[in-house]
Amino acid sequence: MLKVPNHQVAGHQAGDGKLGPLVDDSGRFYKPLQGNKRGSNELAFYTSFSSNTRIPDHIRRFFPNFYGTQLVEASDGSGLQPHLVLQDLNFRRVKPSIMDIKIGSRTWAPQASEDYIHKCLKKDRETSSLPLGFRLSGFQIYQNRELGFWKPERTSFQxxxxDEVKLLLRKLVSSNAYANLDSKPDCSFASIVYGGSTGILSQLLELKAWFEDQTIYHFYSSSVLIMYEKEFASNGKSPRAEIKLIDFAHVYEGQGVIDHNFLGGLCSLIKFISEILTIPDGCTTEASSKDIEKNQIYFENGTT
Amino acid sequence: MLKVPNHQVAGHQAGDGKLGPLVDDSGRFYKPLQGNKRGSNELAFYTSFSSNTRIPDHIRRFFPNFYGTQLVEASDGSGLQPHLVLQDLNFRRVKPSIMDIKIGSRTWAPQASEDYIHKCLKKDRETSSLPLGFRLSGFQIYQNRELGFWKPERTSFQxxxxDEVKLLLRKLVSSNAYANLDSKPDCSFASIVYGGSTGILSQLLELKAWFEDQTIYHFYSSSVLIMYEKEFASNGKSPRAEIKLIDFAHVYEGQGVIDHNFLGGLCSLIKFISEILTIPDGCTTEASSKDIEKNQIYFENGTT
Structure with a gap:
């Protein structure tokens, strides 16, 4: 029996007669394979990637397992439809805090159609993608038993x-991450979730090293998911902090060039997270470090 | 007495009554300070950078020295005009081979004007910038006494x-780099120019490490110059291989974010150069490594 996933934070969602992904009770995630180019391109990517012997295992673990395609009853009641069968990344996770971060200042490939480029460029300029090199695409932060999840509307954080994105990345690993944007996060899980030899930062750095070298694929509009479980962290257990790459409808061949667009955005995200770990008392010095910066930069920027 | 520089490979050039930079015989380079925003922005950058105590010395050496501004007789006969006074990067260089590489898949800042963005985006898409993350903006390769410099028109290589850019980067460090694009470069100076602890690759990696961290400046439409002297290399002496950053008319404040656009392009260039050093017999295996790649990637890319 398939059901609507509990912890989806971005993308089309099933329910209310709409088409969206489903999960089963054995850890599989069924993503509708749309009839357009996106669906066939994502299937082509998973097919290529899963059989590509040049992908090292320590990189392969950052991607969902792929189990082929299958006809299953679609969530919109349209009957049996082809679905990609993937790993359910939240299978057996307990109240996972999740951030979906679309990587790259540019979400379009040079060879995409004019209409698509125009649409994406507009959105990249309106959102954080262009200035930051990535944008938040969805998140849920588990707060505590009383408050449950904090899961705001996408339009509020894209x-x-x-500074606000840095604050959210701090709230993600805080025990007091209430919805109020003014509350000061305590970052009490930063070192156990972001830090350490198996933490999020280490995983991102492994991914970065691969992107500095690989010229096989260029990933446009793909996301890095950051996941962990706060209740485990609170009890001194492993928070099961993990990154995964998802959404491959716009992956293209690398043609002998590294994916400089994804790599640049990934490095920007890495800098955001490493600052949380390295700035002493990181959750409170934001204002003063900004003041220092302001005093030292005084050159004017014109409209050119 | 000021004169037209011998080894300028890109940008406005003096001579024939046109406005362009001049050099003196003591190692200074005079760049006309145009009355528009570009001139004032480049001056503001040099002023900020030269007094910024957060720039480490091993990074500062990659930038031209700045000696303020000075009124000098302009090359177009328009009388005394303000000029930036900079280090002449080719002072006392003997027949330098030079490549001017504009870094970044995007040459425009998010906050630039619509007209400027439109103009730059068009050019980024028409040139190598978008696919490669950088474009060749000018070069001269010293061949030998008989043939002198090979210095083609910019439109022929932008x-x-x-594959062709990789070939040119190989020709830059070859003893048989004739103008014919079909000749196979021998890469005989690759290890001494690109390689080693003080070579071009090491310098680029130092610059990269800084860009992974610094959030002070974002560099749009700036170039990395690669320079060395083939005659020294041929005689077993130091080829004086050096990189420099130039052209700062479109530098903006970093506002707490790394320059992911410049960094991505820089990493792409680094990959191009490291391939020349690491692929065995690098100057001849191009075709076969491409064939391997073609056989392993078989997924289709649609127009999305």
Whole structure:
């Protein structure tokens, strides 16, 4: 029996007669294979990637497992439809805090159609993608038993400036991450979730090293998911902090060039997270470090 | 007495009554300070950068020295005009081979004017910038006493695909780099120019490490110059291989974010150069490595 996933934070969602992904009770995620180019391109990517012997295992683990395609009853009641069968990344996770981060200042490939480029460029300029090199595409932060999840509307965070995004990345790993944007996060899980030899930062750095070298694929409009479980962290257990790459409808061949667009955005995200770990008392010095910066930069920027 | 520089490979050039930079005989380079925003922005950058105590010395050496501004007789006969006084990067260089590489798949800042963005985006798409993350903006390769310099027109190399750009980067460090694009470069100076602890690759990696961290400046439409002297290399002496950053009319404040656009392009260039050093017999295996790649990637890319 398939059901609507509990912890989807971005993308089309099933329910209310709409088409969206489903999960089963054995850890599989069924993503509708749309009839357009996106569906066939994502299937082509998974097919290529899963059989590509040049992908090292320590990189392969950052991608969902792929189990082929299958005809299953679609969530919109349209009957049996082809679905990609993937790993359910939240299978057996307990109240996972999740951030979906679309990587790259540019979400379109040079060889995409004019209409698509125009649409994407407009959105990249309206959101954080262009200034930050990535944008938040969805998140849920588990707060505590009383408050449950904090899961705001996408439109409220897609276009946030750098300081607000840094604040959210701090709230993600705080025990007091209430919805009020003014509350100061305590970052009490930063070192156990972001830090350490198996933490999020280490995983992002492994991914970065691969992107500095690989010229096989270029990933446009793909996301990095950051996931962990706060209740485990609170009890001194492993928070099961993990990154995964998802959404491959716009992957293209690398043609002998690294994916400089994805790599640049990934490095920007890495800098955001490493600052949380390295700035002493990181959750409170934001204002003063900004003041220092302001005093030292005094050159004017014109409209050119 | 000021004169037209011998080894300028890109940008406005003096001579024939046109406005362009001049050099003196003591190692200074005079760049006309145009009355528009570009001139004032480049001056503001040099002023900020030269007094910024957060720039480490091993990074500062990659930038031209700045000696303020000075009124000098302009090359177009328009009388005394303000000029930026900079280090002449080719002072006392002997027949330098030079490549001017404009870094970044995007040459425009998010906050630039609509007209400027439109103009730059068009050019980024028409040239190598978008696919490669950088484009060749000018070069001269010293061949030998008989043939002198090979210095083709800019329009002939701005839009080259990856393979042709790799070939040019090989020709830059070859003893048989004749103008014929079909001749196979011997890469005989690759290890001494690109390689080693003080070579071009090491310098680019130092610059990269800084760009992974610094959030002070974002550099749009700036170039990395690669320079060395073939006659020294041929005689077993140091080829004086050096990189420099130039052209800062479109530098903006970083606002707490790394320059992911410049960094991505820089990493792409680094990959191009490291391939020359690491692929065995790098100057001849181009075709076969391409064939391997073609056989392993078989997924289709649609127009999305």
């Amino acid at each position: 276009s946030l400036p750098a | 839009s080259l695909p990856a």
